[in-house]
Amino acid sequence: EVQLVQSGAEVKKPGESLKISCKGSGYSFTSYWIGWVRQMPGKGLEWMGIIYPGDSDTRYSPSFQGQVTISADKSISTAYLQWSSLKASDTAMYYCARLSGSYYTSPFDYWGQGTLVTVSS
């Protein structure tokens, strides 16, 4: 059974750094792209970027390029989303999701449960 299990909720202060995780199981982690999706409170889904754990090829949305870093450790089947300096506007639910194929021209077929990030002074 394919599963994506994300790390728990975080409460941080502006300016702090953060790295959240998404562990995949039940499939070949290195053969499928993994992506991150932001959902701000009461708002829609925003595509942030994707990574191919097999070779760490990464693609970002222009809206998030330079604002976050997506990485993966294939030895432990885990993808990451990190911030070096959080802002209050980073407060959101963050989902990881797997692309359904080995090419990035695929939709998301499996989703993690979401990680709620709250940034407040």
Place this chain on the structure above:
Amino acid sequence: DIQMTQSPSSLSASVGDRVTITCRASQGISNYLAWYQQKPGKVPKLLIYAASTLQSGVPSRFSGSGSGTDFTLTISSLQPEDVATYYCQKYNSAPQAFGQGTKVEIK
């Protein structure tokens, strides 16, 4: 980058009604279009991909159509459990993009 625009942004319909949601891409995307359902407080779920292919386990009252720039999601007979926000997504290239969502409620 390609923008995805959904309409309407919300709708209210009666149980049993036929419901149609449209999604327009700012450039042609062939059939690289998916639809997702997100129920309140839940994780999004893939309903349809390749514009018209139903994901396994999705009820047959859901259908999708379109190609190029104009796409449609239809619920043939709205059920109470279909209350959700529906998103289209283009995936013909990276960056991918979602529409802004359509909230479906029961009248």
